[in-house]
Amino acid sequence: MGLREAIDSGKFIVTSEVGPPKGTDIHHVLEDAELVRGRVDGINVTDIQASAMRLGSMVTCHLLREAGFNPIFQMTCRDRNRLALQSDLLSASVLGITDVLCLTGDYTTLGDHPQAKPVFDLDSVSLLRAAKGLTEGRDMAGNELQGAPPFTLGAVVNPGAEPLEPQIIKLEQKVEAGAQFIQTQAVYDVPAFERFVKAASHINVPILVGIVLLKSAGMAKYMNRSVAGVFVPDPLIQEMSDAEDRVAASVNIAARLIKELGPMARGAHIMPIGWDKHVPKVLDAAEL
Amino acid sequence: MIASEIKPTDEILSHMDGETSIFILGCAGCPEGCDTGGEEQLARFEEELEAAGKTVVGRASVDFLCNKSLVALRLMRHLGEVAQADALLVVSCGVGVQATAAVIDKMVHPALNSVYLGGFQGLWRGSERCAECGECLLDYTGGICPITACTKSLLHGSCGGSDKGKCEIDPDIDCGWTRIYERLKAIGRLDILKRLPPERDYQKMIPSAELRQKSIYALEREV
Numbered sequence: 001m002g003l004r005e006a007i008d009s010g011k012f013i014v015t016s017e018v019g020p021p022k023g024t025d026i027h028h029v030l031e032d033a034e035l036v037r038g039r040v041d042g043i044n045v046t047d048i049q050a051s052a053m054r055l056g057s058m059v060t061c062h063l064l065r066e067a068g069f070n071p072i073f074q075m076t077c078r079d080r081n082r083l084a085l086q087s088d089l090l091s092a093s094v095l096g097i098t099d100v101l102c103l104t105g106d107y108t109t110l111g112d113h114p115q116a117k118p119v120f121d122l123d124s125v126s127l128l129r130a131a132k133g134l135t136e137g138r139d140m141a142g143n144e145l146q147g148a149p150p151f152t153l154g155a156v157v158n159p160g161a162e163p164l165e166p167q168i169i170k171l172e173q174k175v176e177a178g179a180q181f182i183q184t185q186a187v188y189d190v191p192a193f194e195r196f197v198k199a200a201s202h203i204n205v206p207i208l209v210g211i212v213l214l215k216s217a218g219m220a221k222y223m224n225r226s227v228a229g230v231f232v233p234d235p236l237i238q239e240m241s242d243a244e245d246r247v248a249a250s251v252n253i254a255a256r257l258i259k260e261l262g263p264m265a266r267g268a269h270i271m272p273i274g275w276d277k278h279v280p281k282v283l284d285a286a287e288l
Numbered sequence: 289m290i291a292s293e294i295k296p297t298d299e300i301l302s303h304m305d306g307e308t309s310i311f312i313l314g315c316a317g318c319p320e321g322c323d324t325g326g327e328e329q330l331a332r333f334e335e336e337l338e339a340a341g342k343t344v345v346g347r348a349s350v351d352f353l354c355n356k357s358l359v360a361l362r363l364m365r366h367l368g369e370v371a372q373a374d375a376l377l378v379v380s381c382g383v384g385v386q387a388t389a390a391v392i393d394k395m396v397h398p399a400l401n402s403v404y405l406g407g408f409q410g411l412w413r414g415s416e417r418c419a420e421c422g423e424c425l426l427d428y429t430g431g432i433c434p435i436t437a438c439t440k441s442l443l444h445g446s447c448g449g450s451d452k453g454k455c456e457i458d459p460d461i462d463c464g465w466t467r468i469y470e471r472l473k474a475i476g477r478l479d480i481l482k483r484l485p486p487e488r489d490y491q492k493m494i495p496s497a498e499l500r501q502k503s504i505y506a507l508e509r510e511v
Contacts, residue, residue, distance in 0.1 A: 082487070104447045107439060107457045118440065125444035126487040140487070162452045166469040169481055170445035185448060228451035 002070055003099045003181060004152045006041040006267075007206055013267030014288055015072060015183065015208060016279055017044040018064075020055035029060060032276035033069050039283050042099055044183070044269070047074040051111025058088060062095045072154065073097045076105025081121040082130065086139055089131055093149030101154040101183065102127040102174075125173045128153055132178030155179035157207075159187055159196035160229035168199050180205055183269040186212035186223070188232045190260050197264045206266035211257055213250050213275045213282070217241035251278055255285030262286075289318040290381035290418060291495060292400040294329070297336050300377065303397050303427040307374035309345045310337055311366070313388060315353035315380035324400050325349075325379050333377060333399060345372045353384030354414055360391040370394070382418030382426060382433055389431025390416070393475060396431040398424040403495045422492030428484050430471040435488075437464025443484055445469075 006013045016036050018029050033043055043064060047057040061071035073092050080088065089100065104124045108116040122130060130140050137148040155174040161167040171182070187193045187209055200207065212230075214220055217240040220232040236253060243249030258268050268288075272279050304310070312333055319325025327349065334344045346369030350362045363370055370376070375395035378385045381402040389396045404420045417436035425434060425443075435441045439457050446465035449456025453466040472478050 104440060104442060106449060109457050120440045120442065121490075122487055123440070123442040123444055123447075129486055156448060158448050161446075161448075161450070163466065163469070165473075166445050166465065169469075169478070173444050173482070173484075228449050228456065 002152055003042050003072065003154075007152070007181060012262065012288070013181075013206060013208055014040045014283070015042040015044060015267070015269045016040045016276075017046065017269070017271045018060070018276065019046045019049050020057065020060040022052065022054040024055065026055065026060065026063060030063065030067055032272075033064055033067065035277060035280055036283070037069070039280065039288070040270075041267075042070045042072045044072040044074055044101060044271075047076045047103070047105070048079060048111075051078065051106045051108050051113070051116075053111070053113055058092050058095070058097070061092065061097045065096055070099065071097060072099040072101050074101045074103060075127065076103045077120050077122045077124065077127055078105030078108060079116075079119055081119055082140055085122060085127060086130060086134060089134055089151070090145075090149060093134075093151065098150055099152050099154065100131060101156065102131060102179070103156055124155060125170070125177050128155060128174055128177035128179055135178075152180050153178050154181045154183060156183050156185065157196075157200075158185040158229040159209075160185065160189060160192050160231055162229065164196065164199060171200060171203060175203055175205055181266075182207045184208065184210040184265075186210045186227075186230050186271065187261060188214070188220075188230070188236055188257065190257075192231065193261050193264060208267040208269040209258075209261045209265040210269050210271060211254050211261075211282075212271045212273060213254050213278065214240055215250060215273065215275060216246060247275075247278055247281075250275070251281045251285055254282045258282070258286040258288070289321055290383070290405055290420065291322050291403050292319055292324045292381055293322075293403055293422075294324050295399055295401055295424070297340075300397060300399060301337075301340050304342065304375065307342070307395065309343045309373045310375055310377050311345050311370050311373035312337075312347045312377045312379065313353070313359075313363075314347070314349040315351075315378075315384045316349045317352045317354070317384075318381060319379055319400060330379060333379060337377070345369045353378070353380040354387055354416070356387045356390055356414055359384075359387050363392065382420075382424055382436075383414065383416045385424070385426045386416035386418075386431055386433055387414055389426070389471070395475060395477060396426065398426045400424065401492070403493070420493060421488065422494070423485075423489060425485070428480055429468045430475060430477060430480070432464065432468045432471055434464060434468060437462075437467060439464075441488075443486075443488065445481070 045057045045060045061073045064071040108118040220237045223230045314330045379399040385398045419435045450463040455461040
């Protein structure tokens with residue numbers, strides 16, 4: 001159980017993503033997970049995504065695990081200092097959660113509680129280092145642990161970042177700090193991903209290419225305008241705006257991207273952004 | 289004023305790999321008040337650098353290193369020496385080190401750790417900021433402060449929200465880490481990024497009772 005097995009098997013890895021609800025009604029999360037049961041190697045659970053307050057990642061991971069799924073616990077540095085981050089990592093481990101994705105996190109002012117104090121005691125690199133230290137049986141202060149968590153640690157990178165070189169340098173730091181798998185930001189631009197893969201060819205951990213379902217031409221334009229490092233080429237926007245059946249076009253585009261980008265990566269990380277129910281169609285169309 | 293402490297000599301030297309000629313630039317403002325600057329300290333730094341096998345190509349003191357135009361003006365008198373130097377050792381708070389980096393295309397090494405604001409910050413308006421970390425990181429970043437220039441005060445490079453050199457929270461703000469990257473690239477020192485400390489020690493932000501005493505005393509003596 002867990003991503004480790006998938007990584008070691010050498011197979012094409014597929015992960016998907018769910019976002020905890022704003023509130024206590026979790027039935028949608030479990031229903032969405034059910035749609036991909038047996039078809040993905042892990043389900044990411046976002047951590048107060050976009051800085052908008054909601055149900056926690058750890059408890060959602062726990063519920064998914066109890067239901068027989070393999071959750072990937074996303075953890076950001078925005079909300080917790082090093083004591084809380086390390087403590088939550090230990091707590092997650094005790095609940096059987098072994099896959100952790102370490103992120104810096106969006107800034108507080110981007111969300112629905114802009115008054116919140118941003119923490120950022122650690123950043124993604126130092127969080128990875130701290131988490132790796134825990135797996136080796138010691139905390140950040142060098143104290144010995146009674147029982148060490150067996151984590152498989154992950155990190156993210158944005159292949160479309162401009163400039164790219166500092167992102168590659170940071171990726172090197174993440175791998176050095178303990179990252180064992182990488183998931184990327186959404187990619188729509190095949191030549192840009194080729195450039196990234198070339199620049200990251202010395203990175204010796206599996207990279208899963210990020211696939212975000214394109215729901216409309218408007219969403220594509222919004223991403224081009226507002227999402228850092230994400231570029232949707234015009235032909236794809238055209239394809240969406242010409243489509244009579246938006247879902248079919250979206251599924252078609254996602255599957256095509258997986259087929260084009262997949263061979264350059266070790267797997268794909270699918271982010272449905274609310275269109276969870278269409279993920280099985282994407283997997284079918286991509287023959288996964 | 290910004291109260292400061294002298295960095296251990298070994299730490300200063302550890303950042304000077306491959307650099308043999310050093311120009312020492314001191315601030316005749318706050319550091320004098322905390323006994324971390326002044327002519328006597330500049331002479332001591334020169335002695336220590338020479339003892340470690342470096343050549344000190346020159347030495348200068350500027351009244352307020354936080355004033356960029358004043359720094360540029362005063363350094364004009366030492367252009368020949370500065371041109372010979374591989375790097376500058378800057379005996380000032382983080383603002384002074386950054387102001388120097390902003391006017392000189394050379395590596396700048398902070399000689400001091402800025403600890404806290406004992407009153408007010410410098411005397412001159414400028415774009416540089418110092419967060420008085422108690423552990424100055426400007427050696428790792430080419431003289432641009434990652435703590436104040438990055439909204440998230442990250443230590444290891446820009447976050448995923450950085451876009452074409454702009455900050456995630458406000459497209460009018462430059463991404464501090466992109467600035468650091470471009471600066472280090474321009475002076476051919478991207479290698480330093482790999483040496484960044486793993487995390488911050490916030491304990492160092494707390495000034496010792498002795499220092500608090502000393503700088504308040506110094507301030508009162510001056511005014």
